Amino acid sequence: MKRFEIVTGPILVQDIIDKVIRAEAGAVNTFIGTVRELTKGKRTVFLKYEAYIPMAERQLAKIGDEISARWPGSRTAISHRIGSLDISDIAVVIAVSTPHRAEAFDACRYAIERIKEIVPIWKKEHWDNGEMWVGDQLETAAYSKGHPESEEDKND
Amino acid sequence: MKRFEIVTGPILVQDIIDKVIRAEAGAVNTFIGTVRELTKGKRTVFLKYEAYIPMAERQLAKIGDEISARWPGSRTAISHRIGSLDISDIAVVIAVSTPHRAEAFDACRYAIERIKEIVPIWKKEHWDNGEMWVGDQLETAAYSKGHPESEEDKND
Amino acid sequence: MIKVLLFAGMQERAGTAELQLDEVRLRISDIKSALEKKYDSPQMFIGCLSAVNEEFADDDTEVSTGDTVAFIPPVSGG
């Protein structure tokens, strides 16, 4: 059972939860990132995620190690999907189990923030009238056929 | 589809998530409370939950209303199981969807804290050598056959 | 008639989940006093909330025939 995975098909939330439920745990927090249709009024048609797969899985496992060190007694599982995703499809599922509830929230929150910092995965938004690699607006004002928006709006 | 429910059988996490996933949402946070075997070294054999069902469902819906008011654009679903639960069984599932991730965590956290404040549900712990209604130690030093512990340890 | 519901440890100690009071009109505080006497348990409502028809209510709330009063000991769901 691989607890940190990049997958190419749909993610079943229960599978990820099953990897962390244990008799010692009283709480599981789960974060599910889905494809949102509208970002500041702009309509996403679909998304494409790409990853540097072996490094991404290694980095997800590293996040799990960081969480274990910071929240002793916790267990974490993360699956991130790549490829083409439609609106409402699940892109990422994080599950963290802990003895008590406060740490489950904190650790899961930590995981999603770290994913957005250190895991080599990239999202390309496709709109009716263009497409753009999110986070890539630096060099690509010309490349992007759509409207770049602030980093904060797009990357969550 | 009832979004705020007291149920007597197993809760399927995916069912609760399905009640809140929408095209406008990019994030779902889920809290799953499970029966923990050990609390401060004391071994729980099973738990029993009881509720004032109609009022409990009304109060869960009220928490949903509070969340909608505080986090516009969110949607919440909560199912709490009552009856006898074994170790690792799911007692409660909360799912909150929001456009962006920060509010999903905050709103879900708010929901579980409010459940522990305003929803008429009671937990009775059964150990090898006794049993006790959690939160009831005030009058029941004699009634409890086991060791009362601090409120904080037991009720999470 | 006023219906009174008891739960959890309070229910076990009273040996019943439900009581019927014949009075037509009562304040919550009156009901508490009556039950404290009935069960010889002057502290039985410490930490306990009250609800009338599934909404929280306070000691001064008046209830009348047809109402359901519930006493809510410290909750421990979740």
Added chain:
Amino acid sequence: MIKVLLFAGMQERAGTAELQLDEVRLRISDIKSALEKKYDSPQMFIGCLSAVNEEFADDDTEVSTGDTVAFIPPVSGG
């Protein structure tokens, strides 16, 4: 031979996911300079991190035959 991997927009602009460099030993900064020249794109590594054999590395890191260098543009998973 040193393998270089490109991703996302960087890969699309370069028109390839992978390059092979014949050198036996290079610093990351040397590779960056060579690619900036090759693609006539002096800003192509702005905001970009580097990894050697799947671990983040800095510009001074030396790589040699058999190593895999990956350039990691700003990530946007989650």
